[in-house]
Amino acid sequence: SSGFVNCQLITMxxxxxxxxxxxxxxxGNLALMMSINAARGLQEVLRTNLGxxxxxxxxxxxxxxxKLTKDGNTLLHEMQIQHPTASLIARAAxxxxxxxxxxxxxxxxxxxELLRQAERYLSENIHPRIxxxxxxxxxxxxxxxxEKIKIAANVEDRELLxxxxxxTLATKVHHDLCEHLTNIVVDAVQCISAPGKPIDLFxxxxxxxxxxxxxxxxxxxxxxxxxxxxxxxxxxxxxNCAILILxxxxxxxxxxxxxxxxxxxxxxxxALVKAERKYTDDVVEKLIKFKREHIDPKxxxxxxxxxxxxxxxxxxxxxxxxxxxxxxxxxxxMERLMRACGGFCVNTIDDLSPECIGWAGxxxxxxxxxxxxTFIEDVKNPTSCTILVxxxxxxxxxxxKEALRDGLRSVKNVxxxxxxxxxxxAFEIALHRHLHDKKKDVKGRARLGxxxxxxxxxxxPKTLAINAGFDAQDSTIKLIEAHEQGNMVGLDIETGExxxxxxxxxxxxxxxxxxxxxxxxxxxxxxxxVDEIIRAxxxxxxxxxxx
Numbered sequence: 001s002s003g004f005v006n007c008q009l010i011t012m013x014x015x016x017x018x019x020x021x022x023x024x025x026x027x028g029n030l031a032l033m034m035s036i037n038a039a040r041g042l043q044e045v046l047r048t049n050l051g052x053x054x055x056x057x058x059x060x061x062x063x064x065x066x067k068l069t070k071d072g073n074t075l076l077h078e079m080q081i082q083h084p085t086a087s088l089i090a091r092a093a094x095x096x097x098x099x100x101x102x103x104x105x106x107x108x109x110x111x112x113e114l115l116r117q118a119e120r121y122l123s124e125n126i127h128p129r130i131x132x133x134x135x136x137x138x139x140x141x142x143x144x145x146x147e148k149i150k151i152a153a154n155v156e157d158r159e160l161l162x163x164x165x166x167x168t169l170a171t172k173v174h175h176d177l178c179e180h181l182t183n184i185v186v187d188a189v190q191c192i193s194a195p196g197k198p199i200d201l202f203x204x205x206x207x208x209x210x211x212x213x214x215x216x217x218x219x220x221x222x223x224x225x226x227x228x229x230x231x232x233x234x235x236x237x238x239x240n241c242a243i244l245i246l247x248x249x250x251x252x253x254x255x256x257x258x259x260x261x262x263x264x265x266x267x268x269x270x271a272l273v274k275a276e277r278k279y280t281d282d283v284v285e286k287l288i289k290f291k292r293e294h295i296d297p298k299x300x301x302x303x304x305x306x307x308x309x310x311x312x313x314x315x316x317x318x319x320x321x322x323x324x325x326x327x328x329x330x331x332x333x334m335e336r337l338m339r340a341c342g343g344f345c346v347n348t349i350d351d352l353s354p355e356c357i358g359w360a361g362x363x364x365x366x367x368x369x370x371x372x373x374t375f376i377e378d379v380k381n382p383t384s385c386t387i388l389v390x391x392x393x394x395x396x397x398x399x400x401k402e403a404l405r406d407g408l409r410s411v412k413n414v415x416x417x418x419x420x421x422x423x424x425x426a427f428e429i430a431l432h433r434h435l436h437d438k439k440k441d442v443k444g445r446a447r448l449g450x451x452x453x454x455x456x457x458x459x460x461p462k463t464l465a466i467n468a469g470f471d472a473q474d475s476t477i478k479l480i481e482a483h484e485q486g487n488m489v490g491l492d493i494e495t496g497e498x499x500x501x502x503x504x505x506x507x508x509x510x511x512x513x514x515x516x517x518x519x520x521x522x523x524x525x526x527x528x529x530v531d532e533i534i535r536a537x538x539x540x541x542x543x544x545x546x547x
Contacts, residue, residue, distance in 0.1 A: 029122060031533045036115045038085035039527070043112025045079075046072055046105050050460070052170040053468040053493055054105075068395050071172060071402045072104030073097040085527060092523050096515055101409025102168060103512040106460055107520060113459040114524040117452035126448060132525040134442065134449010139521035141438045141450070142431055146517065149430060150419040150510050151502070160420070161186045161411050163505030167423055168410040172403035177214055181400070184219045184387060185407035189415065191221065191385045192339075199412045202332065203339055206404060208389040208397045209368055217400060220386040222379045223340050225333060228365040228372035229326060230310065233319040237364035238301035242357045243341040243376065245334055246304060248349050250325070251311035252280050277313070283349050284317045290352045291323060303363055303376070305329050305337065324363070326374060339384035341376065413511045421513055423506035424490025424499065425461030429479045432458055453521065461491050470496035 048055045049070045059067040059078045069075060076090040093107040118131050153160055165185045169178040192203040207224045229236075263269045287304065295302045303324045310318070310327040318325040329337075334345055341358030361378025387404060391397040414420060421427045435454035439447040458476055465475035468491075475491055482489045482498045490506065492499035501507070 031531055032122065032128065032528065033119075034533065035085040035527045035530055036119050038083045039089055039112040039115045041083075042081075042086045042089055043109055043116075046075065046108045047463055048467060049075070050105050050109065050171075051464045051467050051493065053464075054171065055467070066395075067398065069399065069402065071406070072108065074402060076104065076108075084533060085530075088527075089523065092519055096512075096519060100413065100509065100512045100515050102406055102509060103516050107516055109459050109463060110456055110516070110520045111523055113456040114453065114520065115527060117456050118449075118524070118528055121448050121452060126445065128528040130445045131449040131452060132528050134446040134451075135453055135521045135525045135528075136449075137442050137446060138435055138438075138450040138453035139517060141435060142453075142517045142521075143514070145431060145434045146421070146427075146510075146514060149427065150421055151507075153414055153418050153420045155415045155418060158186060158190075159505070160507075161189070161414060164414050164420060164507050164509065165407045165411050167506050167508070169403050169407045172406060173214075173399060177400070177403075180215055181217065181403060181407060184217065185404065185411055187219050188385055188387055189408060189411040191219075192383055193415060194383060199415060201408050201412060203336060203384040204408060205333070205336055205384070205386040206389060206401055207373070207386055208391070208401065209366075209371075209373065210391060210394065210397060211368060212390045212392070214389075214391045214396050214400050216390040218388055218390075220375065220377055220388050221340075221382050222360060222375070222377040222386065223333065223336055223384065224386040224388055225305075225326065225329065225374040225376070226371070227326065227328070228367075228374045229324050231315040231319040231325070234315075234324050235301060235322065235363075237362075238303075238324070239362050240298075240300050241360045241363045241376070242295050242298070242300040242302050243337065243343060243360050244302060244304045244352075244357060245337050245341075245343060245345045246306040246349075247308065247334070247345055247347045248283065248306055249308040250280060250284060250306065250314040250327070251309040252276055280311070280314060281317070284314050286349045286352070287323070288317070288321050291321065294354050294357070300359075301363070303360070305334075307331060307334060336384040336386075337376070340379050340382040342380070410509055413509045414507075417510045419510040420507040421510055422488055422490060422501045423508040424492070424501040424504075425464055425479065426488050426490035426501050427508055427513060428457045428460045429476075429483050429490070430488065433480070433483055464491050464493060465496065468493040468496065 049057065049072060054070050056068050056070045057075055059069065059075070067078065073094055076094050081087045081090050089108060089111055092111070093104045096107050097104045114135070118128070121131055122128065155161070162182050166178060166182045169181050169185070173181065188204045189199065192201070193199050205223060207226060261272055263272060291302045301322065301324065303326070304318070305326045307329055308327065310325050315325055337358065338344055341360050343356050343358030346352060346356050359380065360376045362375070364375050366373045366375060389397055389400050389404070391400060432454045435450055439450040439454070442450050461479055462472040462476055465472045475496055478498055479489060479491060487498070488500065488502075489498040490501040
């Protein structure tokens with residue numbers, strides 16, 4: 001026994017021997033209990049946010065900035081989490097959002113519940129490795145089950161896409177705004193999607209204007225720029241517009257190398273200034289000549305949008321010719337303009353041709369306070385669009401933006417996956433029953449891990465019931481009994497009774513649940529196998545020995 005004690009002392013001192021500044025937590029199940037408590041603490045923070053009846057959290061920064069949200073991804077990014085286990089779980093959950101666009105809160109809840117269930121067996125001296133093996137077996141069984149229960153989705157069915165978007169948005173915003181944003185989200189994704197091509201959500205510009213109500217948010221089949229013409233005499237609105245997209249500078253630019261010009265008198269200086277100005281004026285004159293030859297005969301108004309600058313003399317020349325000049329447009333907006341209006345970007349003024357011109361039915365500027373917005377609308381067959389978010393205050397605008405991003409990702413996921421799952425907790429109840437049946441095929445005590453996994457997934461319907469004001473146990477028993485009778489039902493958060501989710505258009509995203517099942521078991525297994533937490537610090541340099 002003395003040899004065993006000596007070995008244990010040597011092992012405990014190993015981390016400190018490597019670096020005297022290291023701190024470690026070990027001994028018994030101390031490190032494991034610390035991880036379980038951290039997971040449960042994070043679960044308690046986010047539990048009340050789940051579902052349409054979830055509550056909001058108020059985040060206050062060190063500078064006093066206030067943010068209201070119920071989005072799990074936003075909360076985990078904004079909260080300052082210092083506990084190593086909680087930080088690890090938070091990073092896993094935010095990775096879930098980065099990959100699929102949703103499922104952050106439910107991932108936190110299930111991981112926390114897995115460790116809570118594991119604690120029950122650990123108190124009975126079940127080794128963590130046995131539970132981890134059971135989690136792995138349950139994860140494999142769950143991945144097989146999700147392939148059997150998934151529902152084929154007709155991506156041409158607008159009502160199905162609207163149901164998926166509505167299910168996602170209902171957890172973020174109030175009912176009236178949810179219905180309003182659902183149509184906007186579906187129209188936006190259908191606008192940018194093309195058969196056989198990946199969906200690029202960056203082609204949906206989300207622009208905001210702080211005025212009116214959030215219900216005034218609308219979809220613009222075109223583009224909204226957050227700047228406008230820089231000359232007071234330029235047209236403020238026009239119809240039947242020719243859109244010219246440029247990457248050409250209309251201002252004098254200094255040379256890229258150090259250079260100097262020497263002159264002896266004022267005449268030489270004036271000649272130098274005129275020579276410098278002549279180059280820029282010639283560029284504008286070529287643009288004006290192109291307009292007179294190709295744009296004026298069609299009775300169109302030329303809108304020239306460039307990534308680079310336009311100086312005051314050039315603006316004046318354009319204004320006299322009736323050209324709207326918009327400078328310093330974002331590079332991403334240039335691509336959106338080409339997708340919305342047609343045409344292509346011109347990199348030099350000598351490449352101007354009628355083929356490079358796009359078209360828009362309407363152009364107008366809107367001035368809001370000191371901000372100026374340019375609307376380019378009524379375009380033909382756009383593959384880029386803008387969602388114009390309106391709201392009375394920054395909190396409302398931020399909340400709508402978060403909801404829109406999740407809604408857009410949900411519709412994109414369904415179109416790409418071509419599958420959905422029954423929502424309202426129906427999938428979790430079905431998985432719970434399947435795993436309880438499947439544990440009979442697992443030999444030994446590893447079936448305890450399968451049972452813990454099966455009980456852990458029930459945290460989703462239980463939390464939905466609690467947040468809606470119903471008893472968790474009563475609601476769960478009703479759901480399980482209905483599933484035993486062969487009914488695929490979920491929880492009606494308005495009545496607390498069972499309901500068929502597909503009949504009400506309540507769907508979960510296949511991609512979100514698949515990614516969730518792959519990650520929760522791995523994270524929980526890894527945390528169960530942690531027996532020591534070491535806080536490593538930089539070793540101090542040895543003091544020099546005086547000679």
